[in-house]
Every structure is written in structure tokens, then in C-alpha cells.
Amino acid sequence: GVAPWDRVDLLVVPHVGAIWTPGPRWELRLLFPRTRISYYIGRRGRTDFWLYGIAEYTAEAWQANIGDPTIVADRIQITDDRLSLGLRWDAGRHSVFVEAGYIFNRQAKFAGPTPDFDIANCGTLRAGFRF
Numbered sequence: 466g467v468a469p470w471d472r473v474d475l476l477v478v479p480h481v482g483a484i485w486t487p488g489p490r491w492e493l494r495l496l497f498p499r500t501r502i503s504y505y506i507g508r509r510g511r512t513d514f515w516l517y518g519i520a521e522y523t524a525e526a527w528q529a530n531i532g533d534p535t536i537v538a539d540r541i542q543i544t545d546d547r548l549s550l551g552l553r554w555d556a557g558r559h560s561v562f563v564e565a566g567y568i569f570n571r572q573a574k575f576a577g578p579t580p581d582f583d584i585a586n587c588g589t590l591r592a593g594f595r596f
Contacts, residue, residue, distance in 0.1 A: 490504055
């Protein structure tokens with residue numbers, strides 16, 4: 466399928482791929498725009514541990530006020546590609562993750578008079594709790 470992402474540009478993003486579990490330890494979610502390959506490390510107590518890698522394309526948009534908001538209000542779209550490695554542990558309905566990655570091919574595009582520009586590549590560190 467496809468999904469229309471209404472940002473500064475109307476992006477028509479394909480949603481394609483397959484999910485494959487070639488064995489009891491591997492899970493391959495070979496999807497676009499977000500692929501994740503996970504490897505089951507094992508269980509300790511009642512907690513399961515997974516290592517994973519992610520490759521994804523993102524496009525986000527916001528309303529931005531540049532300088533005096535009564536003069537210039539603009540819409541900004543930021544697109545980038547991301548690669549991450551992480552560790553996730555699941556205990557019943559709860560999950561905790563820690564991941565580090567690299568963000569590249571970053572571009573900022575505006576709908577109004579603000580000029581477009583590229584953003585420097587950078588690293589990222591994320592942690593979270595799901596319940």
C-alpha cells in the first residue's frame with residue numbers, strides 16, 4: 466500500500482515489505498519506511514532480551530514562527546534517514562529499550578518565504594518504557 470504524508474510537500478510513501486521469522490531467535494521486519502531486524506538473546510527470570518537494528522526514513526512537519534510571528538509564520542518539513550542499534554527487554558506487558566544511532570541525509574524545507582537548508586548529520590541516543 467501507500468500512505469499520503471501531508472507535510473510541506475505531499476509525500477506518497479510506499480508501505481511495503483514482509484515479516485519473516487527464519488528461526489526461533491530471529492525476527493526480520495523488512496518493511497519500508499521502517500525496517501527492524503531483531504535477535505533474541507535469551508531469557509533471565511521472567512524477562513526476554515532482544516538485540517535489534519533499525520533503518521528508517523522519516524518526514525515530520527511543524528508550524529514555525531520565524532522572527533516576529535505576526536510577519537512570518539511558516540510550515541517546516543524535516544526529512545532524514547536513520548540507522549540505530551538497540552537492546553530491548555520485555556517482562557510481560559512492559560518493555561524497556563535503549564538505542565543509539567546515526568541520523569543522516571537531513572533536509573529542512575519550508576512552505577513559505579524561508580529558504581530551505583540541509584542539517585548536519587548527528588548521533589542519537591534514545592531510551593523508553595512501553596506499557
